[in-house]
Amino acid sequence: MTASGTFGYGEEFAPYIDLNRLGAIVVKGISRRPRRGNPPPRIMETPAGMLNAVGLENVGVDVFIEQKLPFLRTFDVAVIVNIFGESVEEYAEVARILDGVDGVHGVEVNISCPNVVRGGIDFGIDPEATRAVTSAVRAVTTLPLIVKLTPNVTDITKIALAAQEGGADALSLINTLKGMAVDIETRKPRLRNITGGLSGPAIRPIALRMVWEVVRAVTVPVIGGGGIMTAADALEFLIAGARAVQVGTAGFIDPRAAIGVIGGIEAYLVKHGIPDINDLIGSLEV
């Protein structure tokens, strides 16, 4: 799967890869109304990844359905719509609007963005709020419901269990880790927002540890991600128990990264004589 916010609404990548080869496309986070996001500079490279404070810029759910979805519908690939809101009601409203819309195969509820003042992470750091958002969305949609968790908590399993209790069909993790960088000449933060979300290879060991913890705590499937650049990285998550993986930042370096991961997993299964990927999932030996 592509990770939300790193693959737009699919259009930019279509010239480079066959979108039909992907397991699913998770589109950029969508809210009820369009949002401009944060002012620049809002992206910077770090030694092993990137810091971003895009701030959930998006076209809004109505424009998404009218102008972005028709393109995605021309492909034979699952489309997961990543959604967020500033209130429980807004989350539910966006989910309700998407329910039953042709070409939408699931929703991924982002309760984990560190880059907005209201919404996002406010919900994902508190089990009660996580349960409330999840059950409000569950009540208005029959679509598969994925809840995306933040790593910016002390014990991610408590949030994972709350999302499961609220009615999530699956969990995805992790979103970005809150970070910052300073320009030592100007003594100013490098991002206008001061802090941003760290993604890429730097966060992979943390993501892997959290996926492993959550897999053992819940019964719903877990989708793993965070710094996956290659098939070998993805295989680590699968062996730790993830049932699927998301590729994000890698796509900024190589638009074919997600396709490369798929091909590499296939080659690994053949090489090791594993006929069914389910034989590999959760096979970690400790």
Ligand SMILES: Cc1cc2nc3c(=O)[nH]c(=O)nc-3n(C[C@H](O)[C@H](O)[C@H](O)COP(=O)(O)O)c2cc1C
């Ligand atoms: C520029 C950028 C924008 C993002 N926007 C979203 C978003 O709208 N919704 C969301 O749930 N996650 C968003 N994310 C988080 C990614 O989906 C992913 O969880 C995170 O980057 C970790 O994976 P990676 O290291 O493979 O990129 C964004 C990440 C980046 C780098």
